[in-house]
Every structure is written in C-alpha cells, then in structure tokens.
Amino acid sequence: MRIENSFIPVRGVGETTERRLWEHGITHWDDFDGNVVGDTLADRIEDFIADGRQHLDRGNLTPFAEALPASSRWRLYENVREETCFLDIETTGLDASCNDVTTVSLHRGGETKTFVKDRDLTSDRLASELESASLLVTFNGQRFDVPFLETCYDVDVTTPHVDLMYPCKKVGLDGGLKAIEQDLGIEREMPDISGRDAVRLWHEYERGDERALETLIEYNRADTKNMEPLMDRVATRLHEEVFESVQRTA
Structure with missing residues (x-):
C-alpha cells in the first residue's frame, strides 16, 4: 500500500470514511470523486491531494507522518523502501x-x-x-x-x-x-x-x-x-x- 492510496491524513476522514471511498472504487488519489462525500470534505480531500503530490515530488514524507496515527505510518514504507x-x-x-x-x-x-x-x-x-x-x-x-x-x-x-x-x-x-x-x-x-x-x-x-x-x-x-x-x-x-x-x- 502506498501513500497515494490513503485518505485518512485528511482532517475529517477517519478509517470508516476512507473505507467507504475505497468501496466506491476510489482506491487512489487519481480516482477521487467528490460526489461520494460532502462538499466541504471533498474540498479538503482535493486540497490534500494537490499538496500531497507536491510533497511526494520533493520526497517530503513529514506532513504524512505527522497526520497519520502511529499504527498507520506503515503506509509510508512502500514509497521509500x-x-x-x-x-x-x-x-x-x-x-x-x-x-x-x-x-x-x-x-x-x-x-x-x-x-x-x-x-x-x-x-x-x-x-x-x-x-x-x-x-x-x-x-x-x-x-x-x-x-x-x-x-x-x-x-x-x-x-x-x-x-x-x-x-x-x-x-x-x-x-x-x-x-x-x-x-x-x-x-x-x-x-x-x-x-x-x-x-x-x-x-x-x-x-x-x-x-x-x-x-x-x-x-x-x-x-x-x-x-x-x-x-x-x-x-x-x-x-x-x-x-x-x-x-x-x-
């Protein structure tokens, strides 16, 4: 699993909402469809994805590490094995x-x-x-x-x-x-x-x-x-x- 499959770093997205996104086929940032969640949360996710791509391009994992719970930081590993x-x-x-x-x-x-x-x-x-x-x-x-x-x-x-x-x-x-x-x-x-x-x-x-x-x-x-x-x-x-x-x- 890669960072680009993750949505829980977004404020307001917990494991339940992330799972719902995945169940609707939104398993990667590229697949995001704002119709699955409310407008406010959709805006937050879109901002997170835009910023996240820039962080990954610079090789900066710090914002993701800070936003993820300790038990979920394993998601960072595949990107920088x-x-x-x-x-x-x-x-x-x-x-x-x-x-x-x-x-x-x-x-x-x-x-x-x-x-x-x-x-x-x-x-x-x-x-x-x-x-x-x-x-x-x-x-x-x-x-x-x-x-x-x-x-x-x-x-x-x-x-x-x-x-x-x-x-x-x-x-x-x-x-x-x-x-x-x-x-x-x-x-x-x-x-x-x-x-x-x-x-x-x-x-x-x-x-x-x-x-x-x-x-x-x-x-x-x-x-x-x-x-x-x-x-x-x-x-x-x-x-x-x-x-x-x-x-x-x-």
Missing part, C-alpha cells in the same frame, strides 16, 4: 538522563553500519545518517531509542518515523522484538542475549575485553537487520487486511 533506515541502539540502562548510548546500528540498502561510543559515535555522524534517510524504522524507538539519542547526543530526530511496535500490535503481534521474530519464523544467527546482557558486555569491554564488544555489536546489528523482514511482513499483512480486503468485497 530503498531509502528507509532501520535503527537500534544499546545503552547502559533505561534512563537517558543518567545512562549512555553504547552502540548504534543503522541498516539501509542492504548495508549495516555500527557506531561505538568513544570511537565513531558522534552527534554529527548520527545527524548525517538520519538526514540522508527518507524514513526511520525502529522497534519501540518512539519511547526509547529516539529520546535517548536526542538526550545523549543532542540530535534533533526529524526524519519521518515508523515505530514497528504499533503496526505489530495492529496485527496481533505483542511482546518484544525477539518474541515477534519467533512468532513469524524470522531467524537470527546471534545467541539469545538480553538487554541486561548488552549492559554486561559493555562493562566487560570497558575492562579490556574486546571480544565482549564484538558480541555486543553483533547483537545490536542482528536486532537492526531483522527489523527489515519484520517491516516487510507486517506491511504486507496490513496491506491485505486494510486495503485488499475492501477491494475483494467491493
């Missing part, structure tokens, strides 16, 4: 005011990069990586990863953001990232270590154990890379449940 950056961090604790970010991994276009505290993890590096991405995808990043980076590295994360935890809940996938991976049969090569282990590994590295850092990095990279197949599967399932199901019954 190749420019999407998957991000995951490791920290020394849960409180950004007194704990540190130790590693940050970013996966985009088949390549994974990892930055390490006191080595190459800097505000400028993070800002550059995020600014070059059209879409940011995390798991629980809205409440954890992004606030941590903003607090510890004074980075202003303005990249349109999909927190996978919310669309996962929409399709009945609850729990942490690893539990959901297991439910979907997404495999990882890393042993099953926890966030607490990640803290331990960092402290072992600080005491001189380079192998502990290697394990921590491998763990962080696995979390990041596995978000891509998870995003693919969740977006596909939601496309079928939200969009294709209406077309089948229309």
Whole structure:
C-alpha cells in the first residue's frame, strides 16, 4: 500500500470514511470523486491531494507522518523502501538522563553500519545518517531509542518515523522484538542475549575485553537487520487486511 492510496491524513476522514471511498472504487488519489462525500470534505480531500503530490515530488514524507496515527505510518514504507533506515541502539540502562548510548546500528540498502561510543559515535555522524534517510524504522524507538539519542547526543530526530511496535500490535503481534521474530519464523544467527546482557558486555569491554564488544555489536546489528523482514511482513499483512480486503468485497 502506498501513500497515494490513503485518505485518512485528511482532517475529517477517519478509517470508516476512507473505507467507504475505497468501496466506491476510489482506491487512489487519481480516482477521487467528490460526489461520494460532502462538499466541504471533498474540498479538503482535493486540497490534500494537490499538496500531497507536491510533497511526494520533493520526497517530503513529514506532513504524512505527522497526520497519520502511529499504527498507520506503515503506509509510508512502500514509497521509500530503498531509502528507509532501520535503527537500534544499546545503552547502559533505561534512563537517558543518567545512562549512555553504547552502540548504534543503522541498516539501509542492504548495508549495516555500527557506531561505538568513544570511537565513531558522534552527534554529527548520527545527524548525517538520519538526514540522508527518507524514513526511520525502529522497534519501540518512539519511547526509547529516539529520546535517548536526542538526550545523549543532542540530535534533533526529524526524519519521518515508523515505530514497528504499533503496526505489530495492529496485527496481533505483542511482546518484544525477539518474541515477534519467533512468532513469524524470522531467524537470527546471534545467541539469545538480553538487554541486561548488552549492559554486561559493555562493562566487560570497558575492562579490556574486546571480544565482549564484538558480541555486543553483533547483537545490536542482528536486532537492526531483522527489523527489515519484520517491516516487510507486517506491511504486507496490513496491506491485505486494510486495503485488499475492501477491494475483494467491493
């Protein structure tokens, strides 16, 4: 499903009205017919479509991300699949005011990069990586990863953001990232270590154990890379449940 299939970013259009538009064959902006809704709402939709085309031409997803509920931002993904950056961090604790970010991994276009505290993890590096991405995808990043980076590295994360935890809940996938991976049969090569282990590994590295850092990095990279197949599967399932199901019954 693409942004151009969506009408819920329009003020006054909820899921019920959007579904009614789809049921009348208006499944794309190109198909819009103002006779299906009232004049005022039709004017709003037409303005939204005109502005939306300009935003897409400029590669600007921010207005759509701001207008869509968190559980519906998965709709942005298909438009910028190749420019999407998957991000995951490791920290020394849960409180950004007194704990540190130790590693940050970013996966985009088949390549994974990892930055390490006191080595190459800097505000400028993070800002550059995020600014070059059209879409940011995390798991629980809205409440954890992004606030941590903003607090510890004074980075202003303005990249349109999909927190996978919310669309996962929409399709009945609850729990942490690893539990959901297991439910979907997404495999990882890393042993099953926890966030607490990640803290331990960092402290072992600080005491001189380079192998502990290697394990921590491998763990962080696995979390990041596995978000891509998870995003693919969740977006596909939601496309079928939200969009294709209406077309089948229309």
